[in-house]
Amino acid sequence: MPPSDGKQCRSSSPKPSTLDSLVFRLLLATCRRQGRFYVRPWWGRVYSRFTARHRVVNATVHGREVILNFGYIYPITARLYPTYNAPLLELVHEVYQLKKRPIRLVDVGAAIGDTALLVEANCQGMVSEIVCLDGDSESFGYLRTNLASLPKARLIFVQLSRSESYCPALVRAPAGSASAEGIAKVMTASLDEVLQSNDIGPIDVLKIDVDGFDGEVLAGAREILEGNHPSVVFEWHPIYCQRTGNSWHEAFRSLEAAGYSRFIWFDKFGIFSHFMVGYGHASIDATAEFCLADIPADWHYDVVALHESSSLDMQALAKLAFSRKRSSQF
Numbered sequence: 495m496p497p498s499d500g501k502q503c504r505s506s507s508p509k510p511s512t513l514d515s516l517v518f519r520l521l522l523a524t525c526r527r528q529g530r531f532y533v534r535p536w537w538g539r540v541y542s543r544f545t546a547r548h549r550v551v552n553a554t555v556h557g558r559e560v561i562l563n564f565g566y567i568y569p570i571t572a573r574l575y576p577t578y579n580a581p582l583l584e585l586v587h588e589v590y591q592l593k594k595r596p597i598r599l600v601d602v603g604a605a606i607g608d609t610a611l612l613v614e615a616n617c618q619g620m621v622s623e624i625v626c627l628d629g630d631s632e633s634f635g636y637l638r639t640n641l642a643s644l645p646k647a648r649l650i651f652v653q654l655s656r657s658e659s660y661c662p663a664l665v666r667a668p669a670g671s672a673s674a675e676g677i678a679k680v681m682t683a684s685l686d687e688v689l690q691s692n693d694i695g696p697i698d699v700l701k702i703d704v705d706g707f708d709g710e711v712l713a714g715a716r717e718i719l720e721g722n723h724p725s726v727v728f729e730w731h732p733i734y735c736q737r738t739g740n741s742w743h744e745a746f747r748s749l750e751a752a753g754y755s756r757f758i759w760f761d762k763f764g765i766f767s768h769f770m771v772g773y774g775h776a777s778i779d780a781t782a783e784f785c786l787a788d789i790p791a792d793w794h795y796d797v798v799a800l801h802e803s804s805s806l807d808m809q810a811l812a813k814l815a816f817s818r819k820r821s822s823q824f
Contacts, residue, residue, distance in 0.1 A: 625689075662679065
C-alpha cells in the first residue's frame with residue numbers, strides 16, 4: 495500500500511510570492527464586482543495572466559491564513575456563490591444532531607484543506623476528527639501547512655481507487671485542482687485498506703471530490719459503506735468521468751449494493767436540484783448527457799447519499815436551513 499505519512503510529497507512548502515499574493519487578494523476583494531464597468535475590463539485579464547505564472551500565494555480562507563497556488567479557484571468561487579459547499583455543511587450538522595455527539599468526517603480529495611477549514615469555521619464542536627486524504631504532492635504540501643494548527647485534522651498522503659493497483663498519475667488543471675489523467679502510473683489503495691491500516695474507527699460522514707474517480711473510491715469502500723453506513727456526499731462529474739475513463743454509474747452501483755437508496759442532488763453551486771429514490775440507470779444516463787453537452791460549462795452535481803437505515807430527513811437536507819446561516823462564507 496502507498497505510504498500514508500507524506501514522505502513522497504514536498505518536505506517544505508514553497509514561500510509565497512509577495513507581489514502575486516497582493517494581486518490575488520485584490521482579485522478576491524473585487525471578484526463580486528466583475529459586472530461593474532470599472533472592474534470588468536481588467537479583472538479577467540489580470541486573473542489569467544497571473545494564473546499562468548503558477549506562483550504560490552497566501553490568502554485568508556474561512557478566517558485563517560493559508561497558502562495555495564494562484565490558480566486554485568476555491569476562494570473566488572466561495573465568494574461568488576454563498577451556497578457553495580452548503581450540502582456538506584448541512585449534512586455535517588444533521589448527522590451531528592442525529593448522533594448527539596461530535597462526529598468523524600473523512601475528506602477524500604482534501605486539496606489545500608479548504609473543506610476542513612470550512613467545517614471548522616461553521617460547525618464548531620460538531621466534528622471530533624477530520625481525516626484528510628489527498629494524493630497530489632503539491633496540494634498535500636499546502637494541506638500540511640494550512641492545517642498545522644488544527645489538531646483534529648489527520649492527514650494521509652495517498653491516491654485512492656477501488657483496490658491496491660496502478661492508475662494514471664494526477665495532473666494539475668488550470669483551476670489548481672488535479673485529476674488522474676497523467677501518462678505515468680502510480681500505486682493506489684482502497685479507502686477500506688487505508689482507514690484500516692491507519693487504525694481509523696467508524697466514520698459518520700464521507701465526503702469525496704476527486705474529479706471523476708469518485709465512483710472508484712466508493713467501489714473501494716465496501717466495508718465502510720456496509721459496516722458503518724456513513725452519510726455520503728460526493729461530486730458527480732460526467733465530464734471528468736469521461737476524461738479519466740471511469741463510469742458515471744459506478745458511484746451509484748457501489749452505493750446501491752451497500753444499501754443506499756436515497757439521493758439528494760445539488761447543482762455545482764450547492765443549490766438543491768432534485769431527489770432520486772433508488773438507482774435509476776436511464777435517468778443517470780440522461781443527466782450525464784446534459785452535463786457532457788457542456789452548456790452551461792463544466793456542469794456537474796454534488797450528491798448526498800443516505801443508507802436505507804438512515805433516519806436523516808431528505809427534506810431538511812434539501813432546504814439547507816443551517817448552512818444558509820453559516821458564520822463564515824469564505
